[in-house]
Amino acid sequence: MSGEPADDGRLRRGAALMASGTAVSRLLGLLRSMVLFAAIGATGQAADAFAVANKLPNVMYMLLVGGVLNAVLVPQVVRAYKTAKGQQYVDRLLTFGFVALAGLTLVLTLAAPLLVRLYADAASQAQMDLAVTFAYWCVPQVFFYGVYALLGQVLNARSSFGPYMWAPVVNNVVSIIGFVAFIVAFGAVPESGLTHASAWGSSQVLLLAGSATAGVMAQALVLFPALRAAGVRYRPRWGLRGYGLGRAGAVATWTLVGLAVGQLGYVIVSRVVSQAPGAADGAKDVASNAAYDAAFLIFMLPHSLVTVSLATAMFTRLAEQAHDRDTRAVRASLSYGLRVVGVFTVLAAAVIAVLAIPVTRLILPSATSATTAAVAQVVIAMIVGLPAFGAWSICQRVYFAYEDTRSMVPVQVVMAVVVVAGSLLSRVLLPATAWVVGVGLSMSLSYLVGAVVALRHLHQRLHGVDGGRVLRLHLRATLAAVVAIVVGLVLLLGTEAVLPGGLVTALLECVLVGSVMGLVYVALLRALRVRELDDLLRPILPRLSRIGPLRPLVRLLAPSGRAGRHADDDVQSPPSAGREPRRATSSPHYPLTPWAAWPDSSAPELPEPTPPGAAPLAPELPAPRRAPRTHRSRPHYPPGHPLYRPSSPELWPGADDESTDGPDTHGGPV
Incomplete structure (x- = not known):
């Protein structure tokens, strides 16, 4: 699924x-x-x-x-x-x-x-x-x-x-x-x-x-x-x-091994960064540990706002799905997380890359121009790896849900090697004033390598990761982000030519350029039919609509088209008169109320949930007749639902304990 x-x-x-x-x-x-x-x-x-x-x-x-x-x-x-x-x-x-x-x-x-x-x-x-x-x-x-x-x-x-x-x-x-x-x-x-x-x-x-x-x-x-x-x-x-706790002890041991590998790499990174001022031949405002921390703070801001929040909310559900050996549900959660996080991180990386100097000026209001420029270069080097970092974070939650930290260790070793090699090469090939920039680029590359390696392994374990769909989403988002970057750079150069420097100008640049880039990005994603955007905006828009001056913006950002449809709906739509029925692009997705098939072409669309206190969007309609279930149309209920059953019939109450989704199938502990 x-x-x-x-x-x-x-x-x-x-x-x-x-x-x-x-x-x-x-x-x-x-x-x-x-x-x-x-x-x-x-x-x-x-x-x-x-x-x-x-x-x-x-x-x-x-x-x-x-x-x-x-x-x-x-x-x-x-x-x-x-x-x-x-x-x-x-x-x-x-x-x-x-x-x-x-x-x-x-x-x-x-x-x-x-x-x-x-x-x-x-x-x-x-x-x-x-x-x-x-x-x-x-x-x-x-x-x-x-x-x-x-x-x-x-x-x-x-x-x-x-x-x-x-x-x-x-x-x-x-x-x-x-x-x-x-x-x-x-x-x-x-x-x-x-x-x-x-x-x-x-x-x-x-x-x-x-x-x-x-x-x-x-x-x-x-x-x-x-x-x-x-x-x-x-x-x-x-x-x-x-x-x-015997199994938990094994999980903890392999987690420590993986983290130790990562920290060995960070020791080298930290020492290279701390050596930069002493090796700069008397140059002032050389980026070192404090500049690295300031850049990393900016890098982590968008990651913490969306990726960490979504991943944390997903983790409890992933743990339940993994415990119930519901491989299809885990695969669906992974795909959903990668796509929704990707929509946000691609935009965030583009906006912060364009606004690196104004954002740094706001974070470091008392810094000199040379210090601001030094930190901004590190910000750009780090932020290009934000989408890959988001994907790697979602993959980590899947490993944790299966308590399979052992399989993460090879990925972490590869990532540590990339960071260490990049940091040492930066120390040899770049001037001391740019060592921290080289470290930032090495980190971005390590996130990309780690995400790719992890997804390849999870593809084998989960019998697929919906890779084509995830890749198409990221390609469309990147295309929209490139156009937004061009618009943002032109607007930024124009504001810098008109407005004087200072904190107020930096704030205006961030608000104006960031807003315009966001609107361009959203408009292009709408044109490219990226429905994951609706899932990202759905929790935000009802709150913004309560603010009077923002209501026109909410109407502009609100999802258009059929109500109640989520990102890339896989439920087979009823056939319309005079055209062929729509084919599902992948395994069907079943909401809490299962609509396995529509009996005729007059079946209604599912209405979007009505906000509290608002008028209903559509009158309530009787439930359609449901076609007989098959092994491909059996609905998926979440764990805890009264009608929930694991995806493998062998795991239903009263059945044997063997399952085709067990550890032997996927090569690793579940």
Whole structure:
């Protein structure tokens, strides 16, 4: 089955809720970064020292905790809540996780000097000492990041998506308050004189690094009330023996192997980046760790708004489908995710590439023109890989749903080799001022290679990934994006010739050029009949229509044509008078109310759901007669539906446990 999954409405609502929280969080995150860069700058010894230290908890968390939680926790919790003692199991899992995180954080904090020297190779000893001091305050964030992830994944498994994505808002608010207090107390760069590491004292370190850690602490603690609201009554319980964690341990082990491979590559990248200022022969405003972080922040903004939100909402459903061995449903979810994410990421990459300098100027309001240009070059190098990064992220969720992290390791090895080779070649072939740009291009190439390799493997496992349909979507989206880029560049050059420079001009350029590019892109996708655009816009348009001045824009963006039809409908349409019946292009997709076939040509179209309080779009019509079901017309109901049955009849209640969709068929654990 390659059509849109039947419970896509729930998926879109969950993704929309998370996207709204992520949008607010990312906007506040941009403000947080602006305040931070105003306080310590985007280049210089102090900025690079804090960038290394504050990055350590994120790196250590992803290496030792984050991937394990994604791969293990959600599938385990989904299964646990299907049993009578599910809550006891979750309590024991959380208790074990909290204790393990506390011990791990203590060890990593004591090892802070070693970690700094592993990830940085600065020419100044004062800069290295300052980075170590920052690290003692920042590394404890590992514990709170872990608590946030543990509680958030339990909430996601309970289909409570909002709190997990809204909690970072608290983090950003606390950090902004602390960074503003830093500027009030000590001034902003360059007037403060805090660009050089030797100018820093204990009070400056405490206020800056302490504010960053306090924000992460608040982000974790606000999830405890949300846990109770979701019906989870956590009680500390000890012991996990006899709860079937043997398989989870194997999954965690292979996850750690894959992450370790990726981090070995990142160690080389980080060291190459940190060496750039010392090798630049006295050149100023050389992109290094802080510039890399600023560029990566811009790169991650569109990814976090849509890709992460949709992938997180998909993951619980994917875990259920994989557990039920419903290969067709997994294949449909993968195809749907790749196509909808592709529609957005192609546009986002085009807009940010055109507006790299204005966007960077907004993020770094106090930066010089040379610093802005240096960071913007890194942004462009990274952003070209955004569509591939989105596809790779969706593929990862499929591996995690099957708890098959072992099959991801070869993909991660290939990606790490591409990044390391590209970074080392950049160091040899490019001037030091362009080393970070070479690193960004290497990352983009690694995402493309990783997505292609992963999809080839998943094609074998799932008996196809709907590749032709996904490829056609990306080709049409790329064509529309190229036209939008040309229009955007012409408009950007015109505004720069008319308007003076500054923050206000940069903001106007982003709003004007970005809006025009978006409208051109949408219009071309409409002309190219890209129906996945409707799925992307459907959760947004009803909210925008409530704003009076935006209603003409909503009418312009609203899907045209038949109501209630989703992206590339696979349901066979009733024949119209005087023409041949439409042929389905792939396996049929069945909504929650199965319409296997229409008895005659007068059968109605399905109306689009009516928003609350609005007049119905069409009168209700009696349900048509349904043709006898065959093995190809059997409807697919989502797990949890009263009429749900696994895709293989052998798995229906009372049947044998063997299935043609089992692990032996696909070569890997399910």
